[in-house]
Amino acid sequence: MSPRSKKQFEAMRHESMEKIANAALQLFGKQGFHSTSIAQIARAAGVSKGLLYNYFESKEALLHFIILHAVEVGEALLEQALTQNDSPQEQLRAFTEGTLALLQKDPAFWRLLTALAFQQDILEGIMPQLMEKQGTAMAKVIAVFAQLDVPNPQEEAMYYSAVMDGIALQFVQMPEGYPLEQMKAMVLKRYLKP
Known part of the structure; x- marks a missing residue:
């Protein structure tokens, strides 16, 4: 398997950010921003909290x-x-x-x-x-x-x-x-x- 190109990494990064953002929007819209935790967002997006924090430094940044x-x-x-x-x-x-x-x-x-x-x-x-x-x-x-x-x-x-x-x-x-x-x-x- 050949290593991924910079373009492929950027596409993967964008896809992950979109998945996280969509999950967060669903939760924010349904249960409120303040009542939604980072753990809930990560779980709904199917990613780890660490990966979420890799893309967004806080819930506010997201x-x-x-x-x-x-x-x-x-x-x-x-x-x-x-x-x-x-x-x-x-x-x-x-x-x-x-x-x-x-x-x-x-x-x-x-x-x-x-x-x-x-x-x-x-x-x-x-x-x-x-x-x-x-x-x-x-x-x-x-x-x-x-x-x-x-x-x-x-x-x-x-x-x-x-x-x-x-x-x-x-x-x-x-x-x-x-x-x-x-x-x-x-x-x-x-x-x-x-």
């Missing part, structure tokens, strides 16, 4: 990894919508459709992440970083609305964000039977004039 990974997925989606489309209408369409498709792909993941985000004091250690990332993303969305020539781009971007958050929250709570396509059509109709 939580931050999970949340930042989800934020990075959203950032990548927004960046893709902005760079792959020339007009602000198509940028907004791509971001709206991409966001809702992401929810549809794995509503259970987003439901657990939402439950985690609503747990008291859960985001304290990471809040400055999240606020910075949110500010950067919101500035990009405001720029899209400015190009759409809406009267108040900042307020409209905040309204859009609130509507999308509301749709996402309702969908992840009751994905079966939720009229996601109709909600998407309503959002797009508001901003994309025929």
Whole structure:
């Protein structure tokens, strides 16, 4: 058997981290962050506590990894919508459709992440970083609305964000039977004039 390459080790490391993060998210979402132990996470992930600590120095570091990974997925989606489309209408369409498709792909993941985000004091250690990332993303969305020539781009971007958050929250709570396509059509109709 030949020794593993650096690329193979990195793939194994990434796979292990994902397995640990998924197990932790399941437990955090169901029994709460504070009530979940490292031992429970390791057991659910099928790894030793030592291996878990090899990847994450603490339960808080693991939580931050999970949340930042989800934020990075959203950032990548927004960046893709902005760079792959020339007009602000198509940028907004791509971001709206991409966001809702992401929810549809794995509503259970987003439901657990939402439950985690609503747990008291859960985001304290990471809040400055999240606020910075949110500010950067919101500035990009405001720029899209400015190009759409809406009267108040900042307020409209905040309204859009609130509507999308509301749709996402309702969908992840009751994905079966939720009229996601109709909600998407309503959002797009508001901003994309025929």
